[in-house]
Structure formats: structure tokens, C-alpha cells
Amino acid sequence: MSAPNKSYDPVEVEALKPEEIERLRDEALAAFEAAADLAALQEAKVAHTGDRSPLSLANREIGALPPQAKKEAGQRVGQARGAVNKALAERRAVLEAERDARVLTEEAVDVTLPFDRAPRGARHPLTTLSERLGDIFTAMGYAVAEGPEVEAEWLNFDALNMGPDHPARSTQDTFFLKDATGHSTDGVVLRTHTSGVQIRSMLAASEPPIYVICPGRVFRSDELDATHTPVFSQIELLAVDEGLTMADLKGTLDHMVVSLFGEGMKTRLRPNYFPFTEPSAEMDMVCFNCRGESVGNPDRPCRTCSSEGWIELGGCGMVNPRVLIACGIDPNRYSGFAFGFGIERLLMFRHNVEDMRDIVEGDVRFTLPFGMEI
Amino acid sequence: MRVPLSWLREYVDLPAGESGRDLADKLVRAGLEVETVEQLGGDLKGPLVVGKVLAIEELTGFKKPIRYCQVDVGDANGTGEPQNIVCGARNFAVGDKVVVVLPGAVLPGPFPISARQTYGHTSEGMICSARELGMGDEHDGIIVLPAEFTPGTDAIELLELVDEVLDIAVTADRGYCLSVRGVAREAAIAYDLPLSDPALLDVPPANSYGPLVKVEDPAGCDRFVARGVVGIEPTALSPLWLQRRIQKAGMRPISLAVDITNYVMLELGQPLHAYDRSRIDGAITVRRARAGEKLRTLDGVERTLDVEDLLICDNSGPIGLAGVMGGAGTEIATAVEDPETGRVSGTTEVVVEAAHFDPVAIARSVRRHKLPSEAAKRFERGVDPEAGKAAAQRAVDLLVLVAGGTAEAGVTDIAAPHPVHSITIAADHPDRVAGQEYGRETVVRRLQEVGCTVVGGDVLVVTPPSWRPDLTDPNDLAEEVIRLEGYAELPSTLPTPPAGKGLTEAQRLRRRTGLALAGAGYVEVLNYPFIGETVLDAFGLDADDPRRETVKLANPISDEEPSLRTTLLPGLLAALRRNVGRGATDVALFEQGLAFRVDGTDPGTLFKAPRLPVDRRPTDEEIAQLDAALPRQPRRVATVLAGNREPDGWWGKGRAATWADAVESARTVAAAAGVELTVRQDQHAPWHPGRCAALYVGETLVGHAGELHPRTVKALHLPERTCAMELDVELLTADGSGHVEGPRISGFPVATQDVALVVDAAVPAAEVESALRAGAGPLLESLRLFDVYTGEQIGADKKSLAYALRFRAPDRTLTADEASGAREAAIAEAVARTGASLRG
């Protein structure tokens, strides 16, 4: 380090002569240009911009100059150093780009190699379809109600206007139960529908309005074949409120099929008989596949609806006032509607499943394609 | 109910071109479930004529006997010459009248008929069997017609071979549609045409000299009509038209008297019974059975009667199970010809019974004796109590007409008083049920159409007709109006439920659990809940294990699996085995569902559900009694896995599924539930005694996980090292998931310290970890076991556990002394609790 010296004459300082500064700059630029790789550039950088480089040393001499000379020399050196740094940055950018291009090429892999290291899982389509239906109705304000699968006969039959001698009761293929020692049980069965949950919902509510859906597994002593299973899934709906009508039932069904299958879908009711509803109806929906256009059109047959144009969905009706009475609800003030259908059948026609056994056997090849939601 | 269109047209004058399908469409809209419309003789084409067999030549030398016949077919063949026909049947003789199909005709199938060479002769057509004509398949051999028909007569018309039959599934409320009369009534309404009611007959009034009848149980039998017919020709056969109608309706012609009772039942819906009067001893008596009484029914089965069974009796005892089936002892006798004298014996005197029985009594007898019958089916669903007199008259008329009998003048008609049942409804009640305005006029008209008597203005008093016992409530009447006005016309409106709260926490958890397990590579299966004893044996369960205490099915699908599951594992393991059997190697499955447990229930109330009334809400105590009768039905979640958890691949070897994956699946479930799971070593069937983890939330045992016992694996033919987890979701979440306080994130640097401790091999890692945590105090941010070492360096029966501890303070940078101080405290606690020593 040199101390300022008032008698110092800039002309005398060789290092600060303009020609000398220019020479140092040009040397540096040439050295950078000549650097073949980043290591060489680093060496050139140390040599030409480092603390001991001629330019740095020259810069240090400026402080000793008288004010006027200081300004001139400062500008000169500053411009030279600016040019050098710029050249260095440019050359580095070029060399880095070259290096990156080379290294990243060397690191390239075949990204089409199969990567199935983490096994995939899936949820059962009956579960997800049932949830999908649940979402449609919870969005409307319904609650999802559930109940036991081994159910009291009073809740499964009697309260639903199916007394012990009702002809409909014997057609339900009920599974009856015995205790662990083989003795028969009193008034307890495997539920044949989820209607017991409807009854429980009405008994639990102090007063309507009641809007619930009841999904769940139900049991009928059928043999398993391509279209039947002794254990299947059902979803039932119950609405009890002041002034509910069959038109409300129809509108609710229409809304459901639009939600499930898209705009333009609708339902149709046909008279039928169920003890727990009066009036009762069978509900059909327009075939979502052909939208009814296969009817009378042999050139365009529809497998989904057998060219009938309609698909049978399930049963429905206005809650029989006798059922309301058994649940302590005043039928003169309140009315209700209900419907129910099997989810297996819905899954079969919505997803073109041909054999019920595929749904129940638990083969992962069946379930995996359905993923997480349906 | 099968209804031939030709029969129905007798009572409703349907438009000429109206087809069975047209009618079916209208009836479906009115609420009758028409399952099929059968086209009889649809592709049938003549000539099909009556022939008289003139000569039969037996041909020999063939595999079976063959006949070469000459048959007179009148002018039907254009020449009047006998027709030469080869025939393989043998149930006819020279002189018999048969049905002949001539070349050029087409039989149902369709089978075109032409003259053809066979058995060395030219056969100019065929002699037909019932099956070939589409008349049913119960008869073998060809049809032999009654002698009165002329050769050449068109047999298509004679045998009524072209017809349409509507097959209707009659619902429990529409008993009246189990008759042509009832269906015709619906057709008449649908077409707005008058009905000629076949029950409108001239019936002589009751008198005191009819067959002797005593009704001792008027509650069980509120109507009993009896008539006598004498002088019946025992050999008389049912006329063809009657046989054909019965056949088309799906019943089999049996004998004249039985055919007539069946015919009248099909026509009017009133079941009848015909007794051989010579076999009745004294008065016909209706009463309940006495203990120990027996009856041999028409089907030949001797039945021990129940005191609730309603009986028809005479002095000898029971002669019929009322409304269900008659007894063999008073059956109409088949005509038998004495080969020596040539005299024909058989029933010549008949008592016809047309009664009305209590539906409940009939239904119970049917169930008790497992004896469904056409008669019982009608009584169970409700028979028109006013139809009995007409039905008896119709049967008498037919016996006179076709069997040469003479009607006796006596008419027995015992009737218990029958209260008239009226229903009062507001005239706009159907409107309010439907959500559509019909108006009083329409409501009254529709109710009158179904046969009701209606009086009143804004309030209507409606008396249903005798054939509609199902019409009891205001909504029954509303349904009649709405169905006849058309369900298709109903508007579509949406109710406005109050705002909902969405799914419950338990329901959301179930979805999260499913998503988490599926995300972790498990595939959901939904197994039947049926299990057998063998799988519990394979599990190695102790005799008193509560999982052996199963709820059993009285009527299982398979005797191998008569019980309800007490654990989800049997079904899951069967599904695993099925997948492996079908070629899968790496399988991971899960299920969420209910198990059925008797343990923890009160044996005093279990399976003893009271039969509560339905005319009021049960009390809360009564509802509690129903619930106390049910077994526990805990919701459980389980996983099973075998093979590789990670597959072999180009990246190298895969990783076999182990006990740890099973435990991990439990952690996945616990994480979804937001609860902390702790693990303890356990021994619990069916798990491997050294590789079984008990899963705890706090001090509550919620389930188990690990590798299955090798014996269980072998017994169930599972892949080696199959692993499983099962836990009780309700126990898991019993304390609710922890409420999460937002963590304060410290910005100060972390201080990391490693610790390696040597402990006895038997010391569980979980204990060492909890000791370290307890000792380290609040500065400990996290702790992780990164190595487990066993080997010579540390001696036998020892293991070394290496942990990385991270310390951090919320408010300052920790000094080196603070960090090592916390580490020392952690080590000291581990030494004190587990006997650990610091590894040098």
C-alpha cells in the first residue's frame, strides 16, 4: 500500500499511462478469449482481475495522485476494468453453456423405462358409486344414515307395514338367525333392505323434516350367479315433511339421474305395489346409452337397455301413512316419499359389467381400473 | 296369472285390431305387471285338419316300430282320397280322430311340412302331437280327438291354436287380478268400455235343503256356499275348449270335475272344491284342527295338523285343509272300467264348495305345511266374498252342460255378518298426494270406475267393491285415481330440504381410510360375511376365543359357511388366495365392514326382540329392547398382503412384504383418523407368535398386525409369510381424533446429535424410543432410529440402536452445552428404563 504523496507526478507513474492501461485491458480480453474451459478462465480471471493483477495494482496507485489527475486516471482505469469484467462474464456464460450442454447430455437417461415400483391400489366401485350417490344427495341437504346389518324384525318388516302374515314378507328370501348354540332367535334377521334405517331415522327424529339416504349391504338367500348375489348393496332415500307429493318424488329421481348421467336424463314411474309405500311405483330411467333412440330402430340396437329405451331402476312411492304412524309421525300433517335400488345393477349397466361374480369375488384385476372415484 | 286374449275378449269388446301387446301397454300403465305377451301359433299355417284313421300297417325292420297309416281328411287335401302318413306314435287305433297337418302347412317353430320319403314310403304330412302344435309339452304321443268331429274340419280353429296370452305378475294387493274377470275389469277401464261381468249370473236364493254344512269358526270362514250335482257321467271328458283355456292359463287338464273347478277359479277368481258326495260322511264342517289330527292331502302326503289350521271335516275327521288343498279321501274318483262286467265306476255325485276363508289363516297354513297352491294364493291376496254364489252356480251349470249331471235344488249359503267398510277422504286428497290437480269430478269418476260407491261433496265417503279388500286407507284410493289418470302425467318438482350438515365424522373417516389405503397400494374388496368353523380352526383359536362365538344362519347359502364373521380376516384371506390362484403374485387387499360379535352383549336380552305393535310409536324403552336383542356389530378395517410389497424391476430386487408393512397399514389408518398408534409385542392367533404387534391407542387395544402363523398359512393354503392387520375403527376413534393446535415454527438453527445404545435383544425398540423422548425434554424436535445392529462387536443377545436426535429451541440458538445436556438426559433416562449402555 502506498501513502498519498503530494509531490507525486502522474506523468511519472508508468502504470497509469493511457497506453499502458489499454495494453493491460487488451491482454486481459485476449486471455479470456483464449481460455478453453472454465478452469482456464478461472486462471485468467485471477491473473487479470485478481488483487495482484496489473490493473488492480494500477488502480491502487490512483489514490496517491493529485485531485485533477486522480479523476482522469480513475476514469481510465474504471473503464478498462469494466470492459474486462464484462468480457469475463460473457466468456463465462459461453463456457458454462458449453459445459452444461455436455454434462446434461452425458446425464441423459431413458425416461421411458417402466416405473411401477410403488404398487397401485384402488377402492371398490360399489363403495365409490355409493359415495357418489351420497354426494348428490348431501349436496341437496340430505344426511347419510346407517344402521346394523343384523336387524330386529320389527324394524325390517313390521314397522314397514309387513306384519307376520303379510304375503310380501315371505317373498323376501330372508336369512334367519340362530345363536351360537344353534337355537333359533326371536325377532332378529339379516336385514333384507336398508329400510330399517329409514325407520330408525324417523324414530330418532323428534319431528320432521327428515331427509336421509340409507346406503348399505343387504342380504337375501339367493344363490350367486351372473345376475344375483345373496349379499348386495342398496341405497334408499326417505323424505318426510309437510306437503311432500309424488311430483316431488319424481323431481328428486329426475335430479338424481341427471346428476349421475348428465343433462336430458329423466325417469318414468309405473304403478306397482309395496307394503311400505302407497301409492307405490316402479321407477325406470331413460337409457343413458341410446337415450331411447334404439326403440323401433333395428339398425341401431342398444345392449344397455335391450332396445327398450328405458332401464328399470327400483321401487319407490309415498311413505305409507301406516309406516308414519308406527314411527310416531302424524300422517295428517306430514307426508313422505321413499325409493330404493340396488347399486350392483347400477354399476353393471353404467359400466357395462357383464357378470355379478366379478363384482363380488374381489379379483384385483376387476377393481384396479376403477381407481379412487367413480 | 296367464290371461288368454280370446277369453278376455268375451267380457270386454276390445277394438278388433287390438293386439295383446297393445293391451299389455295399457295394463302396464294402469299398474299391472305384464311380464310377457306370448304369441300362440304365431307362425302356424294350415292346412291342419281333423283326420280319421282308416288303416294302420305296422312296418318292421326299423330301429323302432313305425306305422304306415291311411287317414281320411275329407276334402282338405283337394282329392277326397285318404292321405298316406308315416307315424312313429302308437297311442291311436283305427277309427280314432286325429289332427293331421298336410304338405304346404307350417307348424310352430317354424317347421314347414312337405311330402317326404321316409321308412320306404311317402309320408304326405304328419299326425300331430300336442307338443308339435305348441299346446304344451305334458303329453307324449299324438292327440286323439273326441269322436264327434268330422274329418277335414279345420283344427286350428277347433283347437284354438292361434291366440295371445298375457302373463301378469300380480302384486299382493291385486288379488282380484288373479282372474280373467279382474283383468277384464282393468281392460274395460283402460279402454273406457263396458264390462260384461261373468259373475252376474242368475243364482237361486239359499234354502234349507242344500248340502249339510256347519261352520264352527265363522272368523276363519265367513262365507260357505255348497251345491250338489247328481247323475254325472263318470267317463265324461272336459270339452276341448275348456281344456284349451285351462292349458293356456298354465294349468293342466286332469278330470272333468277338477277341470271345471279350475276353470271357474280362473274365470272368477273364486277357488272351488269338488267333493265326491258318496265319500262324505255327514255334514261338512269348518273348524280348526285338534291337537294330533292328521290329514292325507291330495298330493298323497300325510300331514300332522296344527291347532291353528282351518279344516274342512266330516264325521270321519278332516277331509281338507281349508282353502289350501283337499284331502285324498274325498277326491273325485277316476272312472274305472271293470274288465269282466264292462261296468264303469267313478264319481257320479258331487258337492261343490265355494267358500271364503280368512287370508291370515290360509297364509299360515301354507307356510306351516310348505304347501302353496293356486287356491291359497288367491285366498291370501283376498277373494271377492260375494263371488262364491256365482262361482258355485257356474260350476253347477258346467257340470250339467258337459257332464250330463242334474243340479239339485238345494242351495246352502252360510254367511257371517260382513260389516260395510267405508273410507272418508277429502275430495282433493288424491291431488295432494300426487302434487297435481285432478278435481273432484275426476276423482269421483275414477273411484266409481274401479267399482267404489262414492257419496259426498268436498268430503267423500267411499265404499270399495267386494272384490277390492285391499282398498282400506285414503292413500289406497288416491293411488287408484293417480294410476288411472297416469303416473306418466305426474309433474316433476323438487322439495326444499333444510340445509344439511354433510357427512358425519365417521363417514368422512371411512372415505379417508379407503383413500389412504388405496393410495398405499391396497385394493379394496367387499367379501361376504359368511364363514365356517374350519377357518377358525385354521386360525388356531382357543376353544373359548370370543371369535368362535358366532351368530349362525338358520338357512345358510352353503353349509360350509353357516356363520357370520367375527373378524374380517377369513374373507380377505380367501380373496387373497383366489387372486393368487388366478396368477397374481404380489397382492395387497383391504376391507372395511362390520363384524358380528356376541361377546360383550347381555345374554338375557340377546336375540330376544319383542314383537311391538305398529299402531303407535314404540317407547324409547321398547326401542332399547330391540337394540339389546342385536349382537354387537363393530366396524372394522383389515388388510392382508403377500408376495412383494415393491416388485422386482430394472432398478433391482423388489422388497418382500413383511410384518412391518402390516403394521404400517395400521399406521396409515391411524393417520387417516388423526390418532397416535403405539405398538407392543404380543402373541395373538392367527398371527406368528414372534411377529405379532398389538396396536394401542393410549391404553386401549384396538387391533393386531404382523405376519400370520405358519400353521395358519399352511392350513389356508396361503402364500408363505402372508401378513395381515385388523383393527376396530370405533375403538380407534373412541376418544376422537386429537384437535390440532397450529405449531409454532422456530426459525432458530437445529442442533443434531446421534446416540447409539446397546440393549438386551428382548427390549422393544419402542420402549427405548419413549425413554429417549421422555429424557430429552421439550428441546427435542424429532427422533429417528436410523440403524439396528446385532453381531459380535456387541455380544450375543444384544442389539444396538442408533438414533438421530434433533434439538431446537423456539426462542434462541441452542448452545453446544444445551444440546449435549439434553442428549445426556435422554441417554440417562434410556439407561434407567431399559438398562441400555452407550455404545463405545
Ligand SMILES: [Zn+2]
Ligand atoms: Zn339403450
